[in-house]
Amino acid sequence: MPKRTIVIAGAGVFGTALAQRLSWNEDNAITLYTIEEDVIADINTKHQNSKYFPGRHIHSDIVATGDIRCTYQADMLFLAIPSKAIEPFCKGIYDYTRKDIRIVNLSKGLAEDGSFLIEQIPFSHTGSLKGPTFAVEVMNGDPSGMTFGGSVEDYTVLQGVMQDTGITLDYSHDIRAVEFLSVLKNMYAIAIGIVSGRYNSPNVDFLVMTKSVNEMRKMLKLYGCDEETIFNYCGLGDLGLTALNDLSRNRTLGLLIGKGFSNDPKSTTVIEGLRTIKLLGELVRSKGLERQFVVLEALYALLYSGASLNDYYVTVLA
Known part of the structure; x- marks a missing residue:
C-alpha cells in the first residue's frame, strides 16, 4: 500500500514538531516546505532543525524542500505559515494541486478585515486543527489533544494520518x-x-x-x-x-x-x-x-x- 503524501507548509517550531510526530506513523511520507534555505539544508543533510530545535534529531525520513511543486500531488497539506501568508500561498497553488487535496489549517489569527483565515482558503476539503499544544512538548512526544473542525469525511481521513502519533483528536462540525x-x-x-x-x-x-x-x-x-x-x-x-x-x-x-x-x-x-x-x-x-x-x-x-x-x-x- 503506498504511503500517504503529507506536506507541511512551514518549517518553524510547530511545523517541525508536527512533522516529527506524524513520522511516527509509518504510512505517512512527510515533506516540510519552507523558503528558509538554511533550514532545508540542515534537515536534509544533518536531520536536524538547529534554528528552531537546536540539538534535536529529526526523523531521517522527513524531507525538506523549497520547491512549491511538492504540494501539487499531496494527499494532505498542513498550513503552519504566518496568517498573513495564507491567502497568497493558497491562491498560488490552487490551479496546480489535486482537487481532492485535504487542507488543514494550523495558523491562528484573523484576516486584516476581521474575517476568518479559513475563508481565505479556496479548496473544497478544508479543515482547522487547533488545541492546547506547545510546540516543544509536541516535539518531545508528550501526549497532546487537538480539535479538528470540518467535515466528518475529512476528520476520518485525518484520524488515519494521526494514528500512532500520540495526538488525540476530538471533533467539531463548526470550523469557524x-x-x-x-x-x-x-x-x-x-x-x-x-x-x-x-x-x-x-x-x-x-x-x-x-x-x-x-x-x-x-x-x-x-x-x-x-x-x-x-x-x-x-x-x-x-x-x-x-x-x-x-x-x-x-x-x-x-x-x-x-x-x-x-x-x-x-x-x-x-x-x-x-x-x-x-x-x-x-x-x-x-x-x-x-x-x-x-x-x-x-x-x-x-x-x-x-x-x-x-x-x-x-x-x-x-
Missing part, C-alpha cells in the same frame, strides 16, 4: 468556531496574565478565567458559531494552556503589563492577541455591548483608550 476560539483564547490569556502580574493568586486567576470563558461563549454566539465548541480541546483546553502557563507569549505579555513594565501595543506586534483586542473591542463598543463583555472592554480601554491599570483591576474584579 474552532478558528475563532484559537484567536479568542490569546486575548483572554493576556487579560488573565495582567491580574496574575499583580496578585499572583489562583483565586483571582480563576475569577477572571471564569468571566473570560463566559465572554468567549457570548462572542461565539455573536458570530453565529456553535457555543458548545468551547468544551473541546480548542476551547477550555487551549485557554487553560495559554492563560495559565508561563511558556505562553500572551500570558507573558499580560504579566509584564500587570507588573507595570509595558502597555504599549506597538512594542509587541508579534503577539496575536493584541490586534484581536482592538478589532473585537471596537466591535463591542459599536454594538453597545460593553456590559456583556466586561473583561474585553477593560482590556480595550487599558491598551487603546488610556485607562489605567487600576481602572482595569477595578472593572474585571468587580
Whole structure:
C-alpha cells in the first residue's frame, strides 16, 4: 500500500514538531516546505532543525524542500505559515494541486478585515486543527489533544494520518468556531496574565478565567458559531494552556503589563492577541455591548483608550 503524501507548509517550531510526530506513523511520507534555505539544508543533510530545535534529531525520513511543486500531488497539506501568508500561498497553488487535496489549517489569527483565515482558503476539503499544544512538548512526544473542525469525511481521513502519533483528536462540525476560539483564547490569556502580574493568586486567576470563558461563549454566539465548541480541546483546553502557563507569549505579555513594565501595543506586534483586542473591542463598543463583555472592554480601554491599570483591576474584579 503506498504511503500517504503529507506536506507541511512551514518549517518553524510547530511545523517541525508536527512533522516529527506524524513520522511516527509509518504510512505517512512527510515533506516540510519552507523558503528558509538554511533550514532545508540542515534537515536534509544533518536531520536536524538547529534554528528552531537546536540539538534535536529529526526523523531521517522527513524531507525538506523549497520547491512549491511538492504540494501539487499531496494527499494532505498542513498550513503552519504566518496568517498573513495564507491567502497568497493558497491562491498560488490552487490551479496546480489535486482537487481532492485535504487542507488543514494550523495558523491562528484573523484576516486584516476581521474575517476568518479559513475563508481565505479556496479548496473544497478544508479543515482547522487547533488545541492546547506547545510546540516543544509536541516535539518531545508528550501526549497532546487537538480539535479538528470540518467535515466528518475529512476528520476520518485525518484520524488515519494521526494514528500512532500520540495526538488525540476530538471533533467539531463548526470550523469557524474552532478558528475563532484559537484567536479568542490569546486575548483572554493576556487579560488573565495582567491580574496574575499583580496578585499572583489562583483565586483571582480563576475569577477572571471564569468571566473570560463566559465572554468567549457570548462572542461565539455573536458570530453565529456553535457555543458548545468551547468544551473541546480548542476551547477550555487551549485557554487553560495559554492563560495559565508561563511558556505562553500572551500570558507573558499580560504579566509584564500587570507588573507595570509595558502597555504599549506597538512594542509587541508579534503577539496575536493584541490586534484581536482592538478589532473585537471596537466591535463591542459599536454594538453597545460593553456590559456583556466586561473583561474585553477593560482590556480595550487599558491598551487603546488610556485607562489605567487600576481602572482595569477595578472593572474585571468587580
